[in-house]
Amino acid sequence: xxxxxxQALQVAKRxxxxxxxxxxxxGIVLPFGALAVFVVPLATSGSASLLADLxxxxxxxxxxxxxxxxxxxQTATETVPQRRLLVLLGLDPVARFVGRTLxxxxxxxxxxxxxxxxxxxxxxxxxxPTPALMLPALALYALGLAMLGTxxxxxxxxLRTRTALAPMLAAPLAVPLVMGASQSLISxxxxxxxxxxxxxxxxxxxxxxxxxxxxxxxxEETAT
Amino acid sequence: xxxxxLPVLAGLALVAALAVALSSPPDVLQGxxxxxxxxxxANAWLAFLAFGVTAAASIGWLVRKKPGYDxxxxxxxxxxxxxxxxxxxxxxIWGKPIWGTFWDWGDARMASTALMFFxxxxxxxxxxxxxxxxxxARRSAxxxxxxxxxxxxxYFSVTLWRTLHQGLTIRPDSVQMEPAMLVALLVNVGxxxxxxxxxxxxxxxxxxxxxxxxxxxxxxxxxxxxxPRLETGQ
Numbered sequence: 001x002x003x004x005x006x007q008a009l010q011v012a013k014r015x016x017x018x019x020x021x022x023x024x025x026x027g028i029v030l031p032f033g034a035l036a037v038f039v040v041p042l043a044t045s046g047s048a049s050l051l052a053d054l055x056x057x058x059x060x061x062x063x064x065x066x067x068x069x070x071x072x073x074q075t076a077t078e079t080v081p082q083r084r085l086l087v088l089l090g091l092d093p094v095a096r097f098v099g100r101t102l103x104x105x106x107x108x109x110x111x112x113x114x115x116x117x118x119x120x121x122x123x124x125x126x127x128x129p130t131p132a133l134m135l136p137a138l139a140l141y142a143l144g145l146a147m148l149g150t151x152x153x154x155x156x157x158x159l160r161t162r163t164a165l166a167p168m169l170a171a172p173l174a175v176p177l178v179m180g181a182s183q184s185l186i187s188x189x190x191x192x193x194x195x196x197x198x199x200x201x202x203x204x205x206x207x208x209x210x211x212x213x214x215x216x217x218x219x220e221e222t223a224t
Numbered sequence: 225x226x227x228x229x230l231p232v233l234a235g236l237a238l239v240a241a242l243a244v245a246l247s248s249p250p251d252v253l254q255g256x257x258x259x260x261x262x263x264x265x266a267n268a269w270l271a272f273l274a275f276g277v278t279a280a281a282s283i284g285w286l287v288r289k290k291p292g293y294d295x296x297x298x299x300x301x302x303x304x305x306x307x308x309x310x311x312x313x314x315x316x317i318w319g320k321p322i323w324g325t326f327w328d329w330g331d332a333r334m335a336s337t338a339l340m341f342f343x344x345x346x347x348x349x350x351x352x353x354x355x356x357x358x359x360x361a362r363r364s365a366x367x368x369x370x371x372x373x374x375x376x377x378x379y380f381s382v383t384l385w386r387t388l389h390q391g392l393t394i395r396p397d398s399v400q401m402e403p404a405m406l407v408a409l410l411v412n413v414g415x416x417x418x419x420x421x422x423x424x425x426x427x428x429x430x431x432x433x434x435x436x437x438x439x440x441x442x443x444x445x446x447x448x449x450x451x452p453r454l455e456t457g458q
Contacts, residue, residue, distance in 0.1 A: 151370075155367060218286060
């Protein structure tokens with residue numbers, strides 16, 4: 001394995017280890033997201049057809065907002081001395097971006113998988129004919145969110161308003177991802193093809209990865 | 225010199241543009257509501273230009289690290305946000321009588337323009353949140369380069385997604401517009417371009433003064449060692 005990928009995997013492994021110890025994502029963000037899924041029906045008339053219609057929008061909204069919280073979790077934020085140490089150790093900034101994205105991606109996939117049964121239980125949406133077809137869309141959606149979260153997190157590192165600012169920067173740019181994933185689900189439900197929406201997701205992920213690679217070095221200077 | 229000439233020129237041009245817009249013929253289908261479009265389209269074009277200038281100046285800062293680029297990028301983004309807000313507002317007041325609704329969620333152009341607006345609001349928020357000048361310039365330059373992707377997306381949204389919004393009226397190969405209306409539109413675009421230039425030069429000048437005031441406030445020693453002021457009259 002090349003030095004680049006070894007570095008990226010080390011960063012991802014470190015992030016997941018820290019998450020395993022601190023439990024910020026699994027212990028706080030995830031239950032909070034589940035609570036949001038639970039609270040929405042309480043704010044409606046409780047009509048079964050309304051809840052069934054709301055199932056997918058609530059799912060995408062919660063995965064977007066709480067996914068951002070996961071990607072920007074405090075325990076994954078490196079302090080300035082830690083960043084300086086990584087620079088002195090010769091860590092490739094692009095490998096750092098890839099590693100951070102990978103760890104956030106794993107956590108986002110986890111969030112998505114936990115929320116699916118909750119939404120199905122509480123909202124009882126129309127069954128999707130071939131749910132397995134949604135897996136690539138979900139994976140690409142989570143990957144895009146992970147990259148956006150990593151980029152927004154690096155842009156706002158060290159700022160007092162980071163908690164509100166980073167999701168504000170990321171959310172409008174995440175719209176093509178939400179569109180791609182949500183329209184894939186609609187198309188599958190109607191028995192139509194999802195090639196166009198998959199291509200939108202792939203194109204957005206590619207654009208974000210280019211942005212991540214190109215800005216990795218200037219962003220490294222920002223944080224040090 | 226430009227400090228006074230540009231605003232005067234812009235003011236005169238706007239008066240002329242208003243006169244041309246009001247004297248142009250009404251549209252067969254839209255009637256007098258077509259006049260809103262002269263402002264709407266001109267503001268939309270200027271918003272694209274403003275964000276393009278932000279991106280170009282951001283690249284300039286990343287390459288040269290000169291503060292002038294940062295001032296231009298930030299000033300142009302502020303003006304772009306203003307023009308985008310006017311575009312959205314005029315589009316909505318035109319949409320109600322013509323389309324029967326202020327806002328259509330299925331329309332790609334409207335949705336993408338609103339998103340562009342929020343992306344650049346985020347850009348301005350990022351600048352406000354970063355106290356250090358160097359860090360502010362770097363962070364916003366990076367975002368300024370990333371955010372400009374929105375501009376072609378908004379522009380081509382009417383050809384990429386066939387929704388409610390009309391397609392491109394002015395193309396390199398054809399213009400689908402009455403000559404009198406085209407003149408009114410171009411005069412408005414010219415007037416708003418002058419307004420953009422006037423606002424940009426004024427905002428850049430203000431940014432320079434803000435930086436000077438900031439540097440003055442942060443100046444070490446000097447004022448810190450002046451004699452204490454004693455309360456009097458007690």
